[in-house]
Amino acid sequence: MEAVKISEGVYWVGAIDWNLRNFHGYETEKGSTYNAYLVIDEKITLIDTVKEPFKEEMLERISSVIDPARIEIIVSNHAEPDHSGAIPYILQYAKNAKVYAAFGAGVKDLTAYYGDLAYIGVKNGETLSLGKRTLTFVPTPMVHWPDNMVSFMTPDNILFSNDAFGQHYATDPRLDTECDLAEAYIQARKYYANIVQPYGMQTAKALAACKTLPIQTICPSHGIIWTKHIHDILAMYGSWTSNEYDDSAVIVYDTMWHSTEAMAHAIESAFIGAGLKPKLYNLHFSHNSDIIADAMTSRYIAVGSPTLNNNMMPSVSSFLTYFKGLNGNKKKFIAFGSYGWGGQSPDQVYEALAASKCEPLMPAIRLAYKPSAEQLKKITEDVSSALKSN
Ligand code: FEO
Numbered sequence: 001m002e003a004v005k006i007s008e009g010v011y012w013v014g015a016i017d018w019n020l021r022n023f024h025g026y027e028t029e030k031g032s033t034y035n036a037y038l039v040i041d042e043k044i045t046l047i048d049t050v051k052e053p054f055k056e057e058m059l060e061r062i063s064s065v066i067d068p069a070r071i072e073i074i075v076s077n078h079a080e081p082d083h084s085g086a087i088p089y090i091l092q093y094a095k096n097a098k099v100y101a102a103f104g105a106g107v108k109d110l111t112a113y114y115g116d117l118a119y120i121g122v123k124n125g126e127t128l129s130l131g132k133r134t135l136t137f138v139p140t141p142m143v144h145w146p147d148n149m150v151s152f153m154t155p156d157n158i159l160f161s162n163d164a165f166g167q168h169y170a171t172d173p174r175l176d177t178e179c180d181l182a183e184a185y186i187q188a189r190k191y192y193a194n195i196v197q198p199y200g201m202q203t204a205k206a207l208a209a210c211k212t213l214p215i216q217t218i219c220p221s222h223g224i225i226w227t228k229h230i231h232d233i234l235a236m237y238g239s240w241t242s243n244e245y246d247d248s249a250v251i252v253y254d255t256m257w258h259s260t261e262a263m264a265h266a267i268e269s270a271f272i273g274a275g276l277k278p279k280l281y282n283l284h285f286s287h288n289s290d291i292i293a294d295a296m297t298s299r300y301i302a303v304g305s306p307t308l309n310n311n312m313m314p315s316v317s318s319f320l321t322y323f324k325g326l327n328g329n330k331k332k333f334i335a336f337g338s339y340g341w342g343g344q345s346p347d348q349v350y351e352a353l354a355a356s357k358c359e360p361l362m363p364a365i366r367l368a369y370k371p372s373a374e375q376l377k378k379i380t381e382d383v384s385s386a387l388k389s390n
Contacts, residue, residue, distance in 0.1 A: 003061045004174045006217065006225060007156060009040040009133075013061035015054035018170045023082075025322065026194040027287040030187055031170030034082055035221045037160060038062055038071075039153070042131025045073040046094075047151060047160045048221055052085035059093065068093040073128070075135065076101040076119075077162035078148045079109035083221050088114050100128065102139050105147035122149075140164060140206040142199040150206070157216040164206060165233050167191045167223030176229045184224050188233060190293040191222070192240050197296060197328040204241040210234065243329035245299040249276045252291055253304035254283045254313040259338035259371055260304045266376040267302050267334060267365075270383035276300070283315040288322040295323065300387075301331050301358065303349050307339035312348045320352040332390060333358040334383065336365035343368065362386040 003011040014035040020028045034050035036058055044066060050058045062068045071094035076084050079101065087110070091097060101107050103121030110119050122128070122137040133156065139149045144163045151160040167187035173179045196203055211234070218226040218233065226233050249271040255261040264280060271278040276299075281291045295301055303320065305312035312320075335350035346364035354360065362382065367375055 001057055001060045002064045003038060006037070006174070006219065007158070010156065010158065011038040011040070011061075011065055012036075012174050012219075012225070013038045013046070013058055013065070015050045015057040016170050016172070017051070017054065020168070020170070023168060026168070026289040028168040030168060030183070032168040032222050033170055035219065035223075035225075037219055038065060039130060039133065040066065041133050043072040043129075044070045045075065045130050045135075046071050046090065046097075047075045047219075048077055048083045048162065049074070049086035049090060051082045052089070055086035055089040058086055059090070069095065071097045073097060073130065074099045075151055075160070076106060076110060077151060077160060078145060078221065079106055079113060080145055081113065083162065084110060084113060087117070091117065100137075102137070102147050102149040105141065105145075106149065109145070109147045138206075138209055140202070142202040143206050144195050144199065150210075152213055152215075157214050159210065159213065159215045159218045161218050162221045163195060164203070164220065165218050165226060165237065166220035169223040171224060174225050176224050176226050179224050181229065185232075185236070187223060188236065189240075189296075190289065192237070193293040193296040194289045194326065197240070197292075197326050200241045200243060200328045203237065207234065207237050207241060240296065244297065245329075246297045247275070247277050248294065248298040249278045249300040249302070250291065250295045250298045251278055251280045251302045251304075252283065252295075252316075252319055253281070254306070254315045256306045256308065256313075257370070259367065259369065260306045260336070262371050262376055263336050263338060263365065263367060263379055264302070264304055266379035267336065267383050269380045270387060271300065273380070273384050274387040283313075283319055288319050291319065292322065292326055295331075296328065299331060300334070300361065301353070302334035302336060303353060304336040305345040305349055306337055307342045307345040310342045310344050312337070312345040316345075316349065317352075320349065320356070324352065324356040327356050327358070329357065331358045332361040334361050334365065336379075338367050338369070338371065340369060361390060
């Protein structure tokens with residue numbers, strides 16, 4: 001496996017994980033890449049590594065350019081094991097290399113994973129000369145762990161952004177100019193929604209810092225490299241970190257005998273009547289991580305569950321737990337559900353949404369057994385009325 005030249009003296013030496021389908025609960029239907037970068041200068045430098053099972057792929061790519069023993073500097077922008085997992089392995093070859101990480105959290109996290117490997121902590125604005133090039137380190141805590149930092153390299157003006165601006169998107173072409181750009185944007189949005197969204201404020205600060213830099217290339221740690229479309233990806237992040245809404249409304253539900261589903265459609269009619277574009281997700285067929293990507297920018301979310309054994313259905317509980325951890329902005333919500341006797345689920349859904357940075361549009365909607373056409377019409381009217389007065 002060969003390294004991929006990004007620019008003069010800069011190579012991608014990472015790994016492509018075509019088969020990845022789950023990244024800690026996030027469905028990665030397009031696989032992913034773990035991006036590591038090799039810089040050939042007076043001090044040969046490796047920026048980030050790969051997930052441990054891909055260490056030999058990385059070594060082979062490095063070896064296609066230089067003898068790995070010549071690496072003198074390893075920069076670890078983030079200690080999560082998908083980027084740091086091959087550090088101990090590469091140190092077996094680059095025996096004299098020094099590992100640089102964010103002062104404090106970066107050194108602490110790497111030590112916790114791999115023991116004391118004499119890491120060197122770097123602070124905000126600290127620089128490191130590679131010879132003709134210089135790296136400047138900027139901490140970006142919580143994008144996506146406390147230890148995250150980015151490294152900006154001059155005079156090439158390359159931002160090694162780690163998780164920021166990444167996508168779980170496996171492709172052989174490495175540049176935005178060579179890949180399916182529409183798919184890259186879909187995956188960048190899904191990545192932001194599922195990985196970065198809860199830390200929008202911290203991301204906005206990191207974005208502001210980026211805007212002061214004369215960036216010519218963004219090299220993230222997952223997915224494609226941004227060269228010609230830097231303005232677009234920065235604008236998308238600007239919109240997402242600003243918690244801007246679109247004109248969609250997300251309706252999420254599970255159903256046992258189609259009663260809660262019928263209620264979902266009655267709510268859908270009210271959203272359409274209000275000029276919104278509803279998107280319906282039956283949890284039997286949709287993955288939490290896809291719903292989160294759409295829910296991120298929706299102004300409204302409606303969640304419904306039948307009552308099963310005095311509880312909401314486990315699929316709905318799973319979605320609400322995932323949503324609570326990721327929801328980055330305030331939405332208006334509707335809780336709804338059908339039941340035969342107990343009828344606890346609508347209130348349980350209501351409480352879970354209220355605990356997730358959301359505000360109720362109206363009281364929980366509940367119906368027993370099979371809803372009649374009149375009852376469904378009344379739901380549409382009640383939701384329409386609540387939307388009008390909102
Ligand atoms: Fe791609 Fe937070 O690791």
